[in-house]
Amino acid sequence: MHHFTYRDGRLHAEDVDLTTLADAVGTPFYCYSTATLERHYSVFSRAVGAPKSRVFFAMKANSNLAVLSTLARLGAGADTVSEGEIRKALAASIPASSIVFSGVGKSESELAFAVDAGIYQINIETEGELHTLSRIAAARRKRQNAVFRINPDIGAGGHAKITTGSEGNKFGISISEAERLYTVAANLPGVRILGLAVHIGSQIRELDELQAAFGRLRELAERLAAQGHRVERIDLGGGLGIPYEMEEAVDHGPGLIEAYAGMVASTFAGLDAELAYEPGRLIVGNAGILVTRVITLNPRARKTILVVDAAMNDLIRPAMYDAFHDIWPIREPALGTPNRLYDVVGPICESGDTFATGRTLPETQPGDLVALMTAGAYGAVMSSTYNSRLLVPEVMVHGADWAVVRPRPTYEELIQLDHLPAWLSTSR
Numbered sequence: 178m179h180h181f182t183y184r185d186g187r188l189h190a191e192d193v194d195l196t197t198l199a200d201a202v203g204t205p206f207y208c209y210s211t212a213t214l215e216r217h218y219s220v221f222s223r224a225v226g227a228p229k230s231r232v233f234f235a236m237k238a239n240s241n242l243a244v245l246s247t248l249a250r251l252g253a254g255a256d257t258v259s260e261g262e263i264r265k266a267l268a269a270s271i272p273a274s275s276i277v278f279s280g281v282g283k284s285e286s287e288l289a290f291a292v293d294a295g296i297y298q299i300n301i302e303t304e305g306e307l308h309t310l311s312r313i314a315a316a317r318r319k320r321q322n323a324v325f326r327i328n329p330d331i332g333a334g335g336h337a338k339i340t341t342g343s344e345g346n347k348f349g350i351s352i353s354e355a356e357r358l359y360t361v362a363a364n365l366p367g368v369r370i371l372g373l374a375v376h377i378g379s380q381i382r383e384l385d386e387l388q389a390a391f392g393r394l395r396e397l398a399e400r401l402a403a404q405g406h407r408v409e410r411i412d413l414g415g416g417l418g419i420p421y422e423m424e425e426a427v428d429h430g431p432g433l434i435e436a437y438a439g440m441v442a443s444t445f446a447g448l449d450a451e452l453a454y455e456p457g458r459l460i461v462g463n464a465g466i467l468v469t470r471v472i473t474l475n476p477r478a479r480k481t482i483l484v485v486d487a488a489m490n491d492l493i494r495p496a497m498y499d500a501f502h503d504i505w506p507i508r509e510p511a512l513g514t515p516n517r518l519y520d521v522v523g524p525i526c527e528s529g530d531t532f533a534t535g536r537t538l539p540e541t542q543p544g545d546l547v548a549l550m551t552a553g554a555y556g557a558v559m560s561s562t563y564n565s566r567l568l569v570p571e572v573m574v575h576g577a578d579w580a581v582v583r584p585r586p587t588y589e590e591l592i593q594l595d596h597l598p599a600w601l602s603t604s605r
């Protein structure tokens with residue numbers, strides 16, 4: 178369910194006309210819908226029984242302060258993976274007591290920052306990290322709450338590059354190591370191990386692998402508890418997938434979420450532990466679009482190449498994961514508009530800068546606006562200035578209101594990021 182709909186022949190974000198917005202902000206730009214964000218968060222948190230269970234929004238999916246603040250007001254915590262993300266979460270008024278720090282390689286200074294901030298939990302991924310964290314916290318006369326991220330040797334997800342749960346992947350502690358490390362941790366002064374975490378991949382739309390991984394986690398939790406260890410927290414990660422075909426998104430919303438919540442409830446029934454979740458894509462994916470303008474057309478024998486002003490540096494998912502994003506015209510096609518076959522590409526000089534190949538779209542002209550749908554997750558956050566292109570602005574809509582929540586930088590700002598060394602800065 179999302180709030181991007183046609184009204185009077187033009188696509189709107191909630192009550193805001195995207196054509197008007199494009200004129201005001203310029204293209205390309207990301208546009209987020211508050212109502213969609215709020216709905217997704219509420220549906221998910223209700224399904225999993227928050228606040229009894231805890232929801233930490235995986236802010237790697239979208240770390241705009243306006244997105245974070247919107248979710249924070251609904252009670253969301255943050256799942257973070259860097260000092261930058263922790264700082265942004267705090268800046269968005271998410272309390273340290275609602276912040277989890279995950280990640281396969283946290284630096285000592287990042288761990289120290291997290292301990293000083295007093296965050297809720299650190300998800301430890303290696304034995305080395307266990308010792309480092311203990312040393313850092315003990316030096317501050319603190320004992321940091323933590324869990325072990327387990328690699329259950331079950332991977333899943335929409336693409337090999339986002340599968341994380343297999344033994345061969347770089348993530349987490351194997352099940353066989355976990356029992357030994359619990360014992361090691363019991364003798365360390367700076368950590369308090371309170372449970373387990375798992376995250377096996379992203380864009381998962383079948384529950385079988387998740388269920389198998391959660392089953393292994395439960396068995397491990399029971400073995401640990403039987404040995405007298407504390408297993409009070411089970412962090413189930415994120416990974417639940419979303420429909421990228423928007424037709425499906427309209428009526429498909431809660432089905433998978435309900436099934437997932439039911440599966441979790443039965444898998445962990447009777448286990449006395451707090452359950453935590455780290456959804457990212459599910460919350461923000463369908464709440465954002467990338468609006469772009471057609472620059473030119475390049476007709477070929479069998480199809481037309483449609484060059485738009487957004488590029489792979491603005492939305493890298495198609496180039497990086499062969500990801501599908503629906504493309505909607507901003508002006509609703511009039512009845513009888515013919516369909517044509519298009520490749521939709523950006524202006525960057527590499528063939529990978531392609532958003533869609535062989536896509537059937539209503540006939541489109543230079544100057545027309547189109548939206549790359551489902552771009553709220555892993556869109557703006559993965560953008561870059563490749564080709565010295567300016568980072569794309571982000572706009573948030575709230576009913577009939579809208580605000581630029583990240584302005585487009587100026588070319589001066591872009592150029593000033595670089596500094597000349599002394600030997601080049603004097604004129605010859």
Ligand code: LLP
Pocket residue numbers: 235237238256279280339376378379380414415416417455456457458459494498554555
């Ligand atoms: N927790 C952990 C430990 C994670 O590594 C991730 C995502 C999440 C939670 C959130 O997963 P989600 O609910 O969003 O699936 N850039 C890729 C996705 C990378 C996901 C990385 N980890 C993409 O655009 O598809």
